[in-house]
Amino acid sequence: MAGSVNKVILLGNLGRDPEIRSFSNGNRVANLQIATSETWRDRNSGERREKTEWHSVAIFSEGLVKVAEQYLRKGSKVYIEGQLQTRKWQDQSGQDRYSTEVVLQGFNASLVMLDGRSGGGDFNGGGGFGGGSNAGSSNNELGKSSVGFDYAPFDDDLDDDVPF
Amino acid sequence: MAGSVNKVILLGNLGRDPEIRSFSNGNRVANLQIATSETWRDRNSGERREKTEWHSVAIFSEGLVKVAEQYLRKGSKVYIEGQLQTRKWQDQSGQDRYSTEVVLQGFNASLVMLDGRSGGGDFNGGGGFGGGSNAGSSNNELGKSSVGFDYAPFDDDLDDDVPF
Amino acid sequence: MAGSVNKVILLGNLGRDPEIRSFSNGNRVANLQIATSETWRDRNSGERREKTEWHSVAIFSEGLVKVAEQYLRKGSKVYIEGQLQTRKWQDQSGQDRYSTEVVLQGFNASLVMLDGRSGGGDFNGGGGFGGGSNAGSSNNELGKSSVGFDYAPFDDDLDDDVPF
Amino acid sequence: MAGSVNKVILLGNLGRDPEIRSFSNGNRVANLQIATSETWRDRNSGERREKTEWHSVAIFSEGLVKVAEQYLRKGSKVYIEGQLQTRKWQDQSGQDRYSTEVVLQGFNASLVMLDGRSGGGDFNGGGGFGGGSNAGSSNNELGKSSVGFDYAPFDDDLDDDVPF
DNA sequence: TTTT
DNA sequence: TTTT
Numbered sequence: 001m002a003g004s005v006n007k008v009i010l011l012g013n014l015g016r017d018p019e020i021r022s023f024s025n026g027n028r029v030a031n032l033q034i035a036t037s038e039t040w041r042d043r044n045s046g047e048r049r050e051k052t053e054w055h056s057v058a059i060f061s062e063g064l065v066k067v068a069e070q071y072l073r074k075g076s077k078v079y080i081e082g083q084l085q086t087r088k089w090q091d092q093s094g095q096d097r098y099s100t101e102v103v104l105q106g107f108n109a110s111l112v113m114l115d116g117r118s119g120g121g122d123f124n125g126g127g128g129f130g131g132g133s134n135a136g137s138s139n140n141e142l143g144k145s146s147v148g149f150d151y152a153p154f155d156d157d158l159d160d161d162v163p164f
Numbered sequence: 165m166a167g168s169v170n171k172v173i174l175l176g177n178l179g180r181d182p183e184i185r186s187f188s189n190g191n192r193v194a195n196l197q198i199a200t201s202e203t204w205r206d207r208n209s210g211e212r213r214e215k216t217e218w219h220s221v222a223i224f225s226e227g228l229v230k231v232a233e234q235y236l237r238k239g240s241k242v243y244i245e246g247q248l249q250t251r252k253w254q255d256q257s258g259q260d261r262y263s264t265e266v267v268l269q270g271f272n273a274s275l276v277m278l279d280g281r282s283g284g285g286d287f288n289g290g291g292g293f294g295g296g297s298n299a300g301s302s303n304n305e306l307g308k309s310s311v312g313f314d315y316a317p318f319d320d321d322l323d324d325d326v327p328f
Numbered sequence: 329m330a331g332s333v334n335k336v337i338l339l340g341n342l343g344r345d346p347e348i349r350s351f352s353n354g355n356r357v358a359n360l361q362i363a364t365s366e367t368w369r370d371r372n373s374g375e376r377r378e379k380t381e382w383h384s385v386a387i388f389s390e391g392l393v394k395v396a397e398q399y400l401r402k403g404s405k406v407y408i409e410g411q412l413q414t415r416k417w418q419d420q421s422g423q424d425r426y427s428t429e430v431v432l433q434g435f436n437a438s439l440v441m442l443d444g445r446s447g448g449g450d451f452n453g454g455g456g457f458g459g460g461s462n463a464g465s466s467n468n469e470l471g472k473s474s475v476g477f478d479y480a481p482f483d484d485d486l487d488d489d490v491p492f
Numbered sequence: 493m494a495g496s497v498n499k500v501i502l503l504g505n506l507g508r509d510p511e512i513r514s515f516s517n518g519n520r521v522a523n524l525q526i527a528t529s530e531t532w533r534d535r536n537s538g539e540r541r542e543k544t545e546w547h548s549v550a551i552f553s554e555g556l557v558k559v560a561e562q563y564l565r566k567g568s569k570v571y572i573e574g575q576l577q578t579r580k581w582q583d584q585s586g587q588d589r590y591s592t593e594v595v596l597q598g599f600n601a602s603l604v605m606l607d608g609r610s611g612g613g614d615f616n617g618g619g620g621f622g623g624g625s626n627a628g629s630s631n632n633e634l635g636k637s638s639v640g641f642d643y644a645p646f647d648d649d650l651d652d653d654v655p656f
Numbered sequence: 657t658t659t660t
Numbered sequence: 661t662t663t664t
Contacts, residue, residue, distance in 0.1 A: 003175075003241075003604045003605060003606065003659075003660070004174075004175050004176040004177075004199070004200035004201055004202075004604070004658095004659080005173055005174060005175035005176070005200065005243075005571060005573075005602070005604060006174060006176070006200040006202075006217055006219075007172070007173040007174075008171070008172050008173075008248065009169055009171040009172075009173075009337070010168075010169060010170060010171075010248075011167075011168050011169035011339075011407055011440060012168040012169070012170070013168075035168070036168035036169065036170040037168055038168075038170075053170060053247075053248065053249060053250065054250070055170075055248060077167075077442065079169075079339055079407070079497060081497075083217075084172065084174075084217065084219060084248075084266075085217060086217065086218070086264070097261070098263075099262075100250070100264035102248075107599035107600070108599065108600065108602070110497070110600070112339060112495045112496070112497060113495055114405065114442050114495065115443075167440045167441060167442065168440070169407060169409075169438070169440060173501070175503075175571055175604060176658075176659080177657095177658040177659045178657085178658065179657030179658045179659095180657055180658080197657060197658080198658080199657070199658040199659065200658095200659095201658085201659075201660085203660085214660090216657095216658080216659085218657075218658085238657075238658070239658060239659075240658090241606065241658090241659075243333060243503055243571070245333075271435035271436065272435065272436065272438070274333070274436070276331045276332070276333060276503060277331060278331065278569065278606050279607075331503075331569075331663075331664070332502075332503050332504040332505075332527070332528035332529055332530075332662095332663080333501055333502060333503035333504070333528065333571075334502060334504070334528040334530075334545055334547075335500070335501040335502075336499070336500050336501075336576065337497055337499040337500075337501075338496075338497060338498060338499075338576075339495075339496050339497035340496040340497070340498070341496075363496070364496035364497065364498040365496055366496075366498075381498060381575075381576065381577060381578065382578070383498075383576060405495075407497075411545075412500065412502075412545065412547060412576075412594075413545060414545065414546070414592070425589070426591075427590075428578070428592035430576075504662075504663080505661095505662040505663045506661085506662065507661030507662045507663095508661055508662080525661060525662080526662080527661070527662040527663065528662095528663095529662085529663075529664085531664085542664090544661095544662080544663085546661075546662085566661075566662070567662060567663075568662090569662090569663080
C-alpha cells in the first residue's frame with residue numbers, strides 16, 4: 001500500500017538511562033522509556049489528577065543510537081518522531097505475546113534533545129559537540145558516510161536560476 | 165508533567181468493519197483495525213518487499229463513534245490523530261498483559277474519511293449527511309451541545325479591530 | 329471539504345518577548361517569533377552550514393495567551409502545534425500583500441514550554457502554578473470555565489464496565 | 493540550533509495541476525496549490541460556514557517531483573509532509589516581499605496520493621506503476637540510486653539475534 | 657484483516 | 661483554484 005502514514009510524536013522524559021545492545025552483525029539498538037503525562041481536573045470531585053503514560057522506544061539508526069548513548073540519561077527531556085511497530089514473541093510458556101514500540105529507523109525518524117542534562121557529556125560545551133547536527137535528526141547519521149546525508153536544505157547553487 | 169506530547173498520526177485502511185460497544189453508563193467505544201504498510205527494495209536480492217503494520221484504534225469521542233458507525237467499513241481509508249495508551253489486563257491465567265492502542269478521546273483527536281466507501285451508508289448522498297462537518301474533527305462532536313464546539317476558526321467580530 | 333488536515337508543529341526558540349495586543353471586544357492575541365534551524369555539511373566545501381527559519385505565530389486561545397504572557401520570554405524554548413493561515417492586507421500604497429502565520433486557536437492547538445526561563449514567573453515553583461496543566465494544551469483554557477475542559481483522559485467511571 | 497522541529501502536515505485537494513519547472517542545473521521543482529478547509533456553525537446565526545485556506549507547496553525532491561508530474565492533477569487529494577520556509581524577494585518596485593511555502597525536500601518529506609484521479613496517468617494500471625513505492629515517501633527517490641534508500645524497515649538479518 |  |  002503505497003499510500004499510508006505511520007507516525008508517532010512524543011515529547012517527554014526518560015524514566016531511566018538508555019539501554020543499548022548490539023546485534024551479532026554489529027548493528028545496535030537503543031531502548032528508551034519515555035514518560036508523557038496529562039493533568040486534568042476531575043469533573044465530579046474537582047480534584048487535580050494526573051495520568052502518566054510510558055512508551056517503549058527502540059532506536060535502530062546508528063547515528064541516533066550514538067546520540068542516545070552519549071547524551072541521554074534518566075530524566076532527559078526529548079522529542080522523538082518514529083513509527084508504531086508491534087512485535088510478536090513467545091513467552092516462557094510458549095504463548096504468543098505482543099509488544100508495541102515506537103521505532104526510530106531509517107529516514108523519517110528524528111530525535112531532539114531538549115536539555116543539557118547529558119551526564120558526563122559536553123552537550124553545550126564549546127566546539128566539542130561534533131555530533132551536533134546529528135542530534136537533531138537522523139538525516140545526518142554518524143558513521144554512515146556512504147549515504148548522502150550532506151544534503152543542503154536549500155541548495156545555493158540554485159539561487160542563480162530560481163524559476164519562481 | 166505539564167509539558168509533554170503524545171501524538172499518533174495514522175493514514176491507512178480498515179481491515180474490518182468497526183466494532184462498537186456500549187458501556188453501562190451509555191458511553192460507547194468504536195474499535196478500528198487500521199493497516200499501514202511500507203514497501204522497499206531488498207538490499208541484497210533487489211526484490212520488492214512489503215511490511216504491513218496493524219494498529220488497534222479505540223474511539224471514545226461520541227461524535228467520532230457516530231462517524232465510524234455510519235461511514236466506516238472494512239477497506240475504508242482513513243486519517244486519524246490520537247494518542248498512545250497502554251492498558252494492563254490479566255489473562256485467564258492471571259498473568260499481567262499489556263495492550264497498546266491509539267486512543268481518540270476528547271479534543272486533540274481527529275478522524276478524516278478519505279473515500280466514499282461507506283457500505284450501506286449515504287456518504288455522498290445529497291442532504292443526508294448532516295454530520296458532515298463533524299466527520300472532520302472531534303471539535304464538533306455530535307450530541308455534546310453543552311460544549312462550545314461552534315467555535316469560529318477566525319471570528320469575524322474581530323475583523324473591525326485587527327491589531328496587526 | 330469535511331476531510332482535510334492543516335497542521336504545523338514547531339519546536340524552537342523565541343527571538344523576542346511575546347507581543348500581546350487586545351481587540352476592542354476584549355479578546356487578545358499573542359504574537360511569537362520562533363526560530364528553527366538546520367545544520368548540514370556542504371557537499372562541496374565540506375563546511376558546516378546553518379540556516380535559520382523564522383516563524384510568525386499568532387495565539388488566539390486566551391488560555392495560551394495567558395501562558396505566553398506569564399511564562400514565555402525572548403530565548404524561551406517552546407513546542408507549538410497550530411495551523412497555517414495566510415492573511416491578505418493592503419500596504420500603504422494600496423497593494424495586496426500576504427502574510428502567512430501559524431495560528432493557535434480553538435482546540436487542536438497546543439503550546440508546551442520547554443524550559444523554566446519564565447522571567448518573573450514561578451514556573452517550577454510549588455503550588456503557585458495553578459495553571460500548570462493549562463500550559464500543556466489549549467484543552468484546558470484559563471478563563472473559559474463554561475466550556476467543559478475538565479475532561480478525563482480516561483474516565484474512571486468506565487472502568488467497572490470495560491467492554492474489551 | 494541542533495534541537496528544533498519545523499514540520500507541516502497537510503491533507504487536501506489540488507486547486508490546479510502541478511506546475512513543474514527546471515533549474516539550469518537540471519534540478520526541478522513542482523509547485524502545488526493545496527486547499528484545506530474547515531466548517532463550523534456560527535455562534536450567533538447558527539448558519540453553517542466554511543473557510544478555505546490555500547497553501548503553496550514546493551517540491552524539490554526529484555522522486556516526488558516525478559510523482560507529482562505523473563499522478564497529481566487539479567482536484568487530486570493528497571497528504572504531504574514538509575517544512576515551512578519563507579523566501580524574500582523584491583517586487584518590480586524593488587520592495588522586499590516575503591512568500592511562505594511548504595517545502596518538500598530531502599528526507600523528512602513525504603507525499604501520499606489519496607485517490608486514483610490521475611488524469612492521463614495510469615496510477616492504478618496493472619504492473620506499470622514502477623514508481624509505486626516512491627510515491628509513498630521521499631525515502632525512495634527515483635534517480636538517486638547512489639543513496640542507500642533500499643533500507644529495510646526491519647532488517648531480517650537481525651532476526652537471528654534480536655537482543656530483546 | 658486492509659490496500660496497492 | 662480544490663473539495664464536500
